[in-house]
Amino acid sequence: MKRFIVSRLPAPGRPSPLSREEGRHALQVYRLQDGDAVEALDGSGGSCRAVIRVGREVTLEHSGASRALDPSAQILPVTVELAVLKGDAMAEAIQKCVELGASTLQPVLTEYMVVKLGGKGEGAFVARWRKIADQSLKQCGRLTRLDILDPLALASLPKARTGELSFYCDEDSVTAERTESLVSASRSAGSASIRLAIGPEGGWSPADREHLARSGRRPVSLGPLVLRADTAVAFALSVCAAMTRPG
């Protein structure tokens, strides 16, 4: 069933309009028609069944309660602190964050970063990332939005707090063999929340590594091979899921 995000869920007798873009998508891409059954999401954990109504605008009409799902069971207490990557790589990494249940994405500006946010302005980038995340949310059935924060310089990342595990993934092949693996480092996580910094294509600079260490983050290795960014994100979140999810 197709899913749509609305700012307010439809209630009985109180339909919700789709945004112009979502409405066009519903009719022209999905080829939905008046009366078709869909699911409405509010991106904050709420959902209900709905039918499409096509008039001067496209609206969703409440048609019943939704899946009895616990939104929190879909989410890991993990914040990914991701170096801003080039277009496609960033999109794929964001999709992995959504599908694999990261709660928060903190984009990070690093020294060896390839992308420059200056031209179009940071706001345009963040808006695009949030759109990618919303598409992914609808596809994978997640009920709560990935919280995408405004980019921060690496030196401004908050210090690791007590009761929180803070790591940075370091794939420097020289040091990787001596670095603790994320698997072993997260084994003791229990229900602690986790912060995971993941570097850019060019790796961390020496200054980046100093900032990371000074802010209380521990280096962890993601294994014996050099992973592309979206694979690194997927591996790290999967390991966190394996180590912290019951069952």
Next chain:
Amino acid sequence: MKRFIVSRLPAPGRPSPLSREEGRHALQVYRLQDGDAVEALDGSGGSCRAVIRVGREVTLEHSGASRALDPSAQILPVTVELAVLKGDAMAEAIQKCVELGASTLQPVLTEYMVVKLGGKGEGAFVARWRKIADQSLKQCGRLTRLDILDPLALASLPKARTGELSFYCDEDSVTAERTESLVSASRSAGSASIRLAIGPEGGWSPADREHLARSGRRPVSLGPLVLRADTAVAFALSVCAAMTRPG
């Protein structure tokens, strides 16, 4: 350092030619020049340091022993039985298999498959998949090729053997809550080898599920959200790594 695959590693006084395509890539894409240092791989675990020699053909000249790496530490005893996917999705899933250490990829033909291998012939597909895997191997530093087998119909998959864990990932949202998670199912894996069947975009058909069950494969859930194929592959391999790799 750039890496190249050659059919035979260069030895002192006995250089190895690059294939025409690899030679062109070295000069025109990487802009390497006579005397540049590279790494030579044979795809079977062997490697050595080499320098590029540019003459009538491009050759690699032995220049020393390579990284003292244990190729087997890079590989998980996991065979991914992957439904054949559309072009890009298949490429991304193959890259995940290489980067995350699957030993073998068994492409599988399923009932709801979107791709038809008939036209160009299976051989052309398999050749393309092997090329994608080789590119990925060079990027991630893996020493042993992902073994990509010829496609098999789902009904012809070998039966699960004793001492081997055989799963199929089932994301049917109706049954997912009742299905054991891969995390819990692989917890007892130890050093057993694992077979993991991963379905196509359209999911398994009822007949597919019957074949899978009859061949001794157990359904496992990949968690509460619906994953795209390459994310499913990445999650499954990451969980296997977390559950079976020491440290």
